[in-house]
Amino acid sequence: MARKLVPEQHESKRREILAAAHRCFLRHGLQGASVAVICNEAGISPGHLYHYFPSKEAIVEQMADDYLAGLHAHFARHTQGEPVATVLLSELWSMEGWDDLAHCRILFELLAEGGRNDKIHAILQANSEGVRKLLAATITAGQQRGEVDPGLDADQTSAVLLAVLDAAPMLPLMTAGLDFESCRALITTMVGRFLRPQ
Secondary structure, eight states: OOOOOOHHHHHHHHHHHHHHHHHHHHHHHHHHOOHHHHHHHHTOOHHHHHHHOSSHHHHHHHHHHHHHHHHHHHHHTSOTTSOHHHHHTHHHHTOOSGGGGGGGGHHHHHHHHHTTOHHHHHHHHHHHHHHHHHHHHHHHHHHHTTOSOTTSOHHHHHHHHHHHHHHGGGHHHHSTTOOHHHHHHHHHHHHHHHHSOO
């Protein structure tokens, strides 16, 4: 008789595998983090992993979905009374230092792999589209309240802002000794001035 799967245990194990894969991607890069490496980190066999995820791409897709869900939650916690720039940068403002942004560097592994792997490319595009729609909706709401330059195209502007936000975690890798709080304040000032009605 087959053992009955408990949903809570199944989800808990999926989360353990995702956390192990996350560590592997940061340590070895996306290409270097093979299924065997992930299994070793998670302490399971490949057959066991495939019970939870059919492929490494499926793990990446779940990570992207989790990121988008987290971003939705960040946005939902902000009220309409806050400046649009602060709402747009809500995830960045939730961090306490560069170490909190280290996980974001996986994005650059994914971008490199996306140029070679059509499945990863499709996952990246779908995730970016979801984030961009969140940013565009916030920009449009700000325009309706008179807080954002009405001449800005919300879709184009959201794509540009997404590029700025995605690059922020790379700052300490490019320039040593940068103060996190100062950089965050500068990014907020830059975005605020960019969005401000002329």
